[in-house]
Amino acid sequence: MSDLSPLSPSAAPASNTPDGERLRRWRLVLGEAAQDSDQAAMLAGDDLRIDQALAALYDAQENAGLRGGSGASAPRVARWLGDIREYFPASVVQVMQKDAFERLDLRSMLLQPEMLAAAQPDVHLVATLISLGRVIPAKTRETARQVVHKVVAALQRKLEEPLRSAISGALNRAERNRRPRHAEIDWRRTIQANLRHWQADYRRLIPQTLIGYGRRARRTQREVILCIDQSGSMAASVVYASICGAVMAALPAVKTRLVVFDTAVVDLSEQLDDPVDLLFGVQLGGGTDINRAVGYCQSLISDQRNTILVLISDLYEGGVENALLQRASELLQSGVQLIVLLALSDEGAPAYDHRLAAKLAALGVPSFAYTPDLFPDLMAAAIRRQDVGLWAAQQGIVAARAER
Secondary structure: OHHHHOOOOOOOOOOOHHHHHHHHHHHHHHOOHHHHHOOOOOOOOHHHHHHHHHHHHHHHOOHHOOOOOOOOOOHHHHHHHHHHHHHHOOOHHHHHHHHHHHHOHHHHHOOHHHHHHHOOOHHHHHHHHHHHHHOOOHHHHHHHHHHHHHHHHHHHHHHHHHHHHHHHHHHHHHEEEOOHHHHHHHHHHHHHOOOOHHHHOOOOOOOOOOOOOOOOOOOEEEEEEEEOOOOHHHHHHHHHHHHHHHHHOOOOOOEEEEEEOOOOEEEOHHHHHOOHHHOOOOOOOOOOOOOHHHHHHHHOOHHHHEEEEEOOOOOOOOOOOOHHHHHHHHHHHHHOEEEEEEEEOOOOOOOOHHHHHHHHHHHHOOOEEHHHHHHHHHHHHHHHHOOHHHHHHOOOOOOOOOOO
């Protein structure tokens, strides 16, 4: 219960005893319907306003005044957005704000700049703005861009250094150096390469060849293609994947491409230098043709052995499933590393097509969902050509399994 507790419940509970505090919390959780109980705590001051803010969203009778978010309800919604930001921590505000958009049809509110400015910027708000897209009027567009820019900048600060460090380190260690300095020697590979030089009489291995980790290279060493399903259910994943793609695009040793798709395929690689423009280029919703998108990505690949194709999709295929499986098999056989992310978000276990995920697993394609903070480690594992399925298991991530 503590995660959903208000920040500053200044009003006194029914008593200062632990039981009084417990009753106060239950009263806030259960709402006005619990007031009739003999044991119910009386609310006043900030507690009363917190209760009203919760009732406005979760009580069917009270939320009628917020529903629709237009006309006379607009001022009340603006006050409500301000109230929840005052009384609850940011993580709870994000949940309530998301619930409000879904329960009360408040998306139209975001077309008004003053309402949008009052909202708490987060990934879900960005996804909602992206879904509105071209419907956003000119007077609100700049405010919308500011909100998206604020969220993008925060996520870039969070993800950039871990992603840059993990990928650069993995690239340097993936390369081989035949004239290494002492600190650069890869002892395991050096010993393996020199086992025939074992001197039994001296019980010593005298290496004739030294193998070391590569030094920092400026040439392209890996090609990464992010192929992102832009159906409505993948909204948060689109935001995170786009920002990760923008960070990787700034690394000279990684050539990054970003492709989004529904039933059509759009290559947004040229916009990776500006993730805000990139996100406004996404069109959330519509059908899904995964086979067509993977086919387009396949046509981009010139160096199969050094290419990592990351398909970010819930795998609800509206195209030709057998053709998709055939493409996946061809990619693997050619040396491409193919990975399926069922979700790249903080939203918990996603809904996805378990049957198709199992068929891909039978081919050797790992499919799993995880949070954005693990993305740098995933890319590092893929660059080192580790078994990504084994890497996922070591992180406690449950991957889709082949059908028996």
